[in-house]
Ligand SMILES: Nc1nc2c(ncn2[C@@H]2O[C@H](COP(=O)(O)OP(=O)(O)O)[C@@H](O)[C@H]2O)c(=O)[nH]1
């Protein structure tokens with residue numbers, strides 16, 4: 012799962028990227044998904060290794076109105092191969108940092124419009140190509156044309172392709188055009204400390220509107236504050252956050268929202284060697300999930316022994332779980348739920 016960080020220059024993209032991916036200098040990174048359940052299991056099993064779920068991140072150059080079409084396209088090309096887009100919108104006041112937009116809502120509208128313009132171009136040119144073909148279209152081309160025309164019609168209304176009335180087959184067909192407005196997005200609003208504390212900033216309604224129209228989550232962070240919090244020791248950090256009325260930092264929250272907005276959940280394996288979170292899409296079966304761990308486990312799958320994390324947390328030990336009959340046996344076609352602790356029985 013790969014997420015592109017998208018926004019205008021000086022909005023805080025690289026700051027957010029470094030906070031999520033660790034203090035690194037390249038533009039490719041891996042974000043650890045914070046999960047108290049993994050912390051808990053790690054304390055309980057005391058394993059040699061603890062592994063959190065992760066998401067890949069790409070930090071992109073900023074997009075701004077003054078760039079040429081060619082330069083813009085070059086930047087946008089870099090989101091072509093991501094699974095989701097993380098928008099960073101500047102809503103902090105700081106005279107020492109240049110600013111491209113007078114208002115965060117305008118910045119959001121600009122970012123939205125650049126995605127729409129690019130998708131409109133793609134839809135138009137491909138519809139034209141198919142319509143101008145001086146021959147009879149094949150059945151699959153007919154389907155393509157229909158899906159593209161549906162997309163074009165919502166784009167012409169200024170709406171994202173994801174709002175088009177598309178069936179599963181049409182969505183699949185559209186994959187080859189990599190429409191940006193078909194991807195999941197999460198909007199990060201980068202606030203100054205004052206606005207972060209008050210949850211109030213200029214342009215909030217406008218940004219919320221863009222998000223609501225397209226079913227995106229909006230997360231408020233304060234890049235500067237987060238960087239300071241990052242430097243603190245664990246217990247100091249907790250005090251600091253408590254003072255802000257929070258139980259976790261914006262970045263911790265962001266990593267989780269990002270994860271769930273992408274339709275991702277975690278199942279766990281836990282033992283003396285390793286406690287690990289495995290990333291799957293909602294709706295994955297136990298057999299498929301076993302394949303994430305090792306192909307042998309999928310091939311030779313017999314059954315899964317499953318314990319709910321919440322049960323283990325409540326009862327405190329595997330022994331108590333067994334004594335209370337709370338270990339389930341699941342077959343290959345049952346669906347894994349978020350927080351399942353899984354032990355796969357297999358034979359190859
Ligand atoms: N005052 C303030 N400055 C910030 C904040 N977030 C980032 N900056 C500063 O803004 C400048 C641009 O940030 P950067 O992350 O490089 O933005 P990018 O161009 O979008 O990658 C840097 O000097 C940051 O230190 C914030 O929340 N408050």
Ligand SMILES: [Mg+2]
Nearest residue numbers: 024025071072
């Ligand atoms: Mg940058």
